[in-house]
Amino acid sequence: GTMGVGQGYALAAALYCRDHSPKTRVLVVQGDSAFGFSAMEIETIARYRLPVTTIVLNNNGIYRGLKHEDQQSLEGDLTRLLPVLSLSSECRYDKLCESLGGRGFLVRTKDEIEEALKEAETETTRPTLINVLIATDAERKPQKGQWLTRSHQ
Numbered sequence: 118g119t120m121g122v123g124q125g126y127a128l129a130a131a132l133y134c135r136d137h138s139p140k141t142r143v144l145v146v147q148g149d150s151a152f153g154f155s156a157m158e159i160e161t162i163a164r165y166r167l168p169v170t171t172i173v174l175n176n177n178g179i180y181r182g183l184k185h186e187d188q189q190s191l192e193g194d195l196t197r198l199l200p201v202l203s204l205s206s207e208c209r210y211d212k213l214c215e216s217l218g219g220r221g222f223l224v225r226t227k228d229e230i231e232e233a234l235k236e237a238e239t240e241t242t243r244p245t246l247i248n249v250l251i252a253t254d255a256e257r258k259p260q261k262g263q264w265l266t267r268s269h270q
Contacts, residue, residue, distance in 0.1 A: 121154025123147040124171070128158055131167035142238065145171045149204055150179040156213060162244040163218035170237040171214070171246045177206045181253050207250055214246035222247045 127145040134141040152173045162169050176182055183199070185206040191198045211221025220240055222233035224247060237245035 120151045123151060124155040124158035124162070127169045127171065128162055128165075128167070131162065131169045132165070135167065143167075143169045145169065147171070147173060149173055149175040149177070149208065149210070152210060153204070156210070159214050159219060159244055159246065160217045163214075166242040167244065168241050169244045170234070170240075171244065173210045173246060173248050174251055175208065175210065175248055176251050176253050177208075178203045178253065182206060184253050209248065211246050211248040214244060217244075219244035219246060221245070223250070224248065225250050 123145045127143050131143045134143060152171070159171070177185070177188070178200070179202040182188075182203045183206060188199070188203070188206040209221075209223065211223045214221040220237070220243060222229075222236065222245070224230050224233050230247065230249060233245075233247045237247065
C-alpha cells in the first residue's frame with residue numbers, strides 16, 4: 118500500500134480476524150517514517166484491545182537519518198543543521214505504544230527481535246510494538262529477480 122497506511126490496514130485486518138479467524142495474528146512491518154503517518158492508530162488498536170504487532174524499522178529518518186551520536190553532537194540552530202529527511206534519533210516508538218495501553222520493546226539484535234516476537238505473541242488483548250534500531254546507512258539488499266528492482270514506467 119501507500120506509505121503510512123500500515124496501521125489503518127492492521128486495524129481493519131485485526132477487526133476481521135477477531136470475528137472470523139480469532140487465532141490469526143496481525144503483523145505490520147514498516148519503517149519509522151511510514152509509521153509516523155498513522156502512529157496514533159495504536160491508540161485505536163489499544164482501545165479496541167486488538168492484538169496487533171507492529172515492527173518499526175527505525176533508521177532515524179526518511180531513507181536514512183543521522184547516527185544518534187552525530188545528531189546529539191550538533192550545536193546551534195537545528196532547523197539549519199539537521200538534514201530535512203532526518204527524524205529524531207532512536208525515537209522511542211515502543212514507549213509511545215506503552216503510553217497508549219500497549220506493550221513496547223526496544224531491540225537492536227536478531228536475538229532481541231526473536232525474543233520480542235515471542236513475547237508479543239503472548240499478548241491477546243493489546244497491541245505490541247517492536248522498535249528495531251537499525252543502521253542509519255543500511256541499504257536494500259540486491260534482489261534476485263530483475264523484476265523486483267526495475268522501474269515500472
